Amino acid sequence: MSKKLKTGIIGLGRIGQIHLSNLLYHTPGAEVVIASDVSATAHEAAKKAGISATTSAGEVIVHPEVEAVIICAPTPQHVPYTIAAAEAKKHIFCEKPLDVTVADIRSAQKAVADNGVKLMLGFNRRFDPNFLRVRSLVKTGSIGDPHILRITSRDPAPPPLEYVKVSGGIFLDMAIHDFDMARYITGSEVKDVFVKGNALIDPRIKEYGDIDTAVIVLGFENGAVGVIDNSRKAVYGYDQRLEVFGSKGMAKAENNTENNVVQYNGESGISALPLHFFLERYENAYRTCMQTFVDCVLENKPSPVDAHDGLMATAIGIAAGISLREKRTVAIEEVL
Amino acid sequence: MSKKLKTGIIGLGRIGQIHLSNLLYHTPGAEVVIASDVSATAHEAAKKAGISATTSAGEVIVHPEVEAVIICAPTPQHVPYTIAAAEAKKHIFCEKPLDVTVADIRSAQKAVADNGVKLMLGFNRRFDPNFLRVRSLVKTGSIGDPHILRITSRDPAPPPLEYVKVSGGIFLDMAIHDFDMARYITGSEVKDVFVKGNALIDPRIKEYGDIDTAVIVLGFENGAVGVIDNSRKAVYGYDQRLEVFGSKGMAKAENNTENNVVQYNGESGISALPLHFFLERYENAYRTCMQTFVDCVLENKPSPVDAHDGLMATAIGIAAGISLREKRTVAIEEVL
C-alpha cells in the first residue's frame, strides 16, 4: 500500500511535539497536514516542519484533507474532540487517559462505534520492545497460565503540587499506564483492586487526598494476582520493570540503562542508571505506537488499544481511589 | 576465646543433620556431645561422627556436659523443649517457627527470660550474604528511609498434601520466613497485613482452607509498604529475591544460580537456573547462622533473632490467615 494517511494534530505540548516529529520522520505511511495549539508560540515546531498551524482544534478536525486526528490536548478535551472527530468521520489517535469518568468514556465509545471510525489510545508502553517480548511469551503460552504479575513503575521526581491538584490523582495520572499494562500482559480482565499507600515523599500531597507511594493489588478474572508498586520519586531515575510468573515459568523485563559499561575499582562495581524518564525510555515505543496507528487505519485493521481498553484502565483507577479512601478491596464492576 | 561450646541436638531429620554437620565441620567454637531422635535409624549420622545418640530429647537437655541445645524437632515440641531447656539453664537454638500460637510463644519467652539463657531462632535467611548486604545498606542509611519492600519467595514444588494438612498453612509454614525478613530488612515493625491469594497450582489445597499463590501486603509502622509474593511451585527452581526502595535509592538481591555461564546460539542467550532449593541456596547461611549462635553464647552477646522475633513472625502469619478468610486488612495487634 503506497497511499499515505493525512493527519492533523491537536495540541503541540511536549507529547504533541513527539508525535509530530515521529509522524514526520519515522512513520513512512503518514503525512501531517495541520496542527493546532491554543498558544501561538507553540506553532514554531509546526512551522519548522513546513506545516500549517492554527489555534483552533475544530479547524484541524474539519480540515478536508485530514483523515485522522491526533489528540494531544489536555484530558478534559479528549472526549469532546473524540466525539467531534468521530462525527466528522475522522480516525482518532487520543492520548491517555481517554477520560476520568466512565460515562464520558462511554459517550466517546458510542460516537466512535456509531460513525465507524477507528480509535486508538496512546498507551505507548505497550510498544516497548521489552514489554512486547513479555506479552508475546505470555500469548504463545511459554509462561503457561499466569499466576502472579509484578509491575514496578516509579517516576524520577514528583510533578509540581499545582499539577498534582488537577491530575486526577496518582491512579488516573500515573498508575493508569500500569493498569493498562496489567490487562495487556496477562490478557485477562481485572476483577478487583486493593490499595495500600502513603505520602512518604511530600506530605502535602495528602492535603489533596492523594498519595505518592502505593502498592496496588489486582485480582484477575482467571484467578491470577497482580501487584503494582508506584513511587513518585526514585532518585536513581525512571524505574519501569515487570515480571509475569506462571505455571510454566517466568519472564521479566528490566530497565534500560544509559549505557551498559561496568567499571570495577578497589571498592565495587559501578554501572549506569536507568534511562532518566519516559522520553528516553519510551522513545522507540512512541514511534512504534504511531506507526501501529497509521498501519491500522491504512490497512483497515482493528485498533490494538481501543475505547474498551481506555474504559477499563480508568475504571481500575477509579476503583483504586475508592479502595484508598475506604480501605477495602473494591470490585471493578462497582464503578462500571 | 578458646573455650568451646558443648551442644546437644534434638531431632536428626533433614535440618537436624545440616546443623550437626555444620557444628562438626564448620563452627570452630562448637562441639557436639549428644544427639537425639525418636527414630533409632536416624542415629546413623551421629554415630558416623562419633557422637552419642539417644531416643530421648530429655536426655540431651539434662546431659551434664551440654551447655546449649539445638532444637530441630517438629514444631509442636519447640515450646515444651525450649521451656525445659531454659529451666535446665541451657542456651537454646530453636528452628522456626517457635510456635503457631501467641500464648505458647509467650510462655517460652518468659521461661527464657526468667532463666537468663539465650534463645536464638533459626531464621537462616537472615545470614544469606545477599540479604545481609541489603540489610547493611538499609542500616547504614544508604537507601534512606525505606518506602517500599518487595520480597519474592517461591518454592520449586509444593509439599505433599499430607504435609499441607498439618503445616499450619502457607503463612506459618512458608511465608513466615518472609515475615521475618520483612522486619529484618526494614528494621521496622509490621502494623497490618492484607492477603490476596488463590489455589492455582493444586485446587485440593483449598479444601484445607489453604492457598498456594499469595500476594501479601504489609503496612509498616514507619509508613512504608511491603509486598511479598509467594508460590508453592516455580518450575525454574527456588526463587528468593528481595528489593528495598527508599528515599535515597534502591537495593536488590537476586537469585544465586547453578553457574554463571551464558551460552549464545543463533536463537538466544541461555543461562542457568536458580539454585534448586533451600539446602543449596542457603548452604552458607546455615553455617553463618550456627556460627553466630555459638559466638553469641561464648561471647555473651544478645541473640540476633530472639523470642520477640519469633512472636512477631508468627503473629503476622496468624493475621495473614485471618485476612485471607475475612478478606480485609488485619492489624497485627488484633492477634497479640
Next chain:
Amino acid sequence: MSKKLKTGIIGLGRIGQIHLSNLLYHTPGAEVVIASDVSATAHEAAKKAGISATTSAGEVIVHPEVEAVIICAPTPQHVPYTIAAAEAKKHIFCEKPLDVTVADIRSAQKAVADNGVKLMLGFNRRFDPNFLRVRSLVKTGSIGDPHILRITSRDPAPPPLEYVKVSGGIFLDMAIHDFDMARYITGSEVKDVFVKGNALIDPRIKEYGDIDTAVIVLGFENGAVGVIDNSRKAVYGYDQRLEVFGSKGMAKAENNTENNVVQYNGESGISALPLHFFLERYENAYRTCMQTFVDCVLENKPSPVDAHDGLMATAIGIAAGISLREKRTVAIEEVL
C-alpha cells in the same frame, strides 16, 4: 549559534542514505543541499527528501551553497574527492578508511592542512554510548594507567567472496575500526602489531590471501598490551565488546541486545541476542557522529577524528597484513 551548515553528500549507498537521513532529521544545525550518486536509481532517497540529485560528485563539491561535503563514495575515491573538496575550500566528512596507502593519506592530509579546512573521518563507533563511557573513564584517570585492552569485534556473517576480493582484507576492511578504537580508548599510539589467524569459516578466503578469524596483539607506546579478536561469522549476531584494564581498575562495555527480557522455564534462563548488525547497534552512534561533525565546523572546533587518525588506523592495518604473511611482530614505523 543559529546558522545552519549547508552540506552536500557524495554517494547514496547504504551508508550515504544513513547520513542523509540523520542530516535531515537528527542534526539540528545541518541542511542538505544536494546529493550525488553515479547510479540515477539511487536518487530516489534524495528526491523524497526534496533535495537536488546529480550523478556528478564534482557538481556537489563545487556547488556554491555547499559548505561541507560528506564523502560516502567507494574507498578509492576518498582521497581524490577529499583533495578536490579541500581545494574548493569545503569542509569534509569522509567515510573510513581514508585510504589503504600511506602515501595517498598523506596527500589528503596535506591538502586539508594547506587549505585550512576541517576533515573528520567516519569512525562512528567512537560515538557509541558504551565506548564513549569507557573512553571517558580512561581519560579521567578512573582506570589508572591502561595495562591491557581487549576488543571483541565479530560480524554476524561474512561478506560475499566477490567483496572480500576487493575489500583490502580483513584488517583494512573490518579490523580498521578496532585499530582506531584501540588508539581512541587508550589514548596511546600503537607501536607494533602481531597477528595469529586462520580461515576457519570459509577456506576459500585463503585463496585471496585473507583470513576470517584473527587474534591481533597490539603493543602500545606506554607499554600496555592490546588484543583484538575478530571473526567474520558470529551466528548469534554482531558482537562488539571491549574492556580496558589498568592500575586502578577495569571497565568493560557489553553488547546491546534486542530486548532485556529474561525468561525462565524448567530448563534454563533464555535471553535475547545482541543487536543484529551495525545499523542497529550503531544507530545512535551515527547520529552523534554527524552531529559532532556539524558542531565542529559551525563552532570552529578541532576535528575529533582527523587525517592523522586515518593514517594510523590504516598503517596498523597494513602492518597487520605483513605480520600475517611474515609471521612476525611488525613495527608500525616500518610502514610509515
Next chain:
Amino acid sequence: MSKKLKTGIIGLGRIGQIHLSNLLYHTPGAEVVIASDVSATAHEAAKKAGISATTSAGEVIVHPEVEAVIICAPTPQHVPYTIAAAEAKKHIFCEKPLDVTVADIRSAQKAVADNGVKLMLGFNRRFDPNFLRVRSLVKTGSIGDPHILRITSRDPAPPPLEYVKVSGGIFLDMAIHDFDMARYITGSEVKDVFVKGNALIDPRIKEYGDIDTAVIVLGFENGAVGVIDNSRKAVYGYDQRLEVFGSKGMAKAENNTENNVVQYNGESGISALPLHFFLERYENAYRTCMQTFVDCVLENKPSPVDAHDGLMATAIGIAAGISLREKRTVAIEEVL
C-alpha cells in the same frame, strides 16, 4: 562401593591444609591416615583432626595403610616424591606443576606407567562449576568447532619479590593454570605460543627476567586461536573469566562475586567485587577435585588430569618463556 581410600598427605602448607580439610569433611570415600610437614609447627592441623603427623615424607609414602599420597610439597619435590610413591605402588595426587622441566616430568610419567598406579594433577580450576559448564557445552558440540578461546586470569596482588625469584616465572607459576585450561576447554592440543608482555606493576620484576602483564596467543592444532591475558595485580580482586567462540555459538563464564546485590543511588548502580582470591573462588572446585581423585582410584577409572596434561602445560610455559625472550612464535615441539 563402600570401601574407603586411605590417604597420606605430604606437605601441610596452605594448599595441604585445604586438601586435608576436604578429605576429612567433604570427601565421603576418603580417610586420612597420616600427614607430613618438614616444620613440626604445621602439625597442629593434623593433630586437631586426630591424625598422625611426621616430619618425614618418606614415612607417609611407605606407611603400610596409605593407599594414595597427596603431594603438596614445594615443586622441586613433586617428581622425586611421585617416583617414590609410584615405586611403592601408591596412587598419587600431585599439586601443579608436576615439574618445570620436560625431562623430569617424563621420568615421573614413566614411573607411574611402569608401576601401574594412578596420577592426578591438582589443576583444580577444571572443577569449577562455571568452567565445567563451558567444557560440557564444547564437548557436546553446542558451540560447534571452537574458533577463538579467550581466558582472562588476573591475580589480586603480586607475590613478594622473594617468591617471584624462585617461582619459575609468570608462565610456570601463574599462567600454567591457563595453559591447562586452554587444552581442557577446547579439547585440542596447543601447537605454538606467542607472548607480548611487560613489567607494568613492579619494574623490579624485570630484573628477574620476568613480567607481570602478559598477553599470550596460542595456536591450536585444529586451527583455533586462543588468547590469555594475565596480570599480577587487579585491584578489584581475582579475575577469572573465559569465553569460547565457535561455529555454532559462544559460551562465557564470568566471575563469581561476594554477593549479587545491586544498589542504586542518584549517581550509579553499585555492585560487589569478584571473590577475592583462589581460596574463595575455587572452594568448591577444590572439593570436587579431591572427590574426583578418590572416585577415580576407588572405581578404577582413568585419571582426568594425568602426567601428559602436566607435561603439556609445562611445555607451553617453557615455550612462552622462550617467546618472551626471543620475541617470536615458538612451536611447542621445540621444547618437547
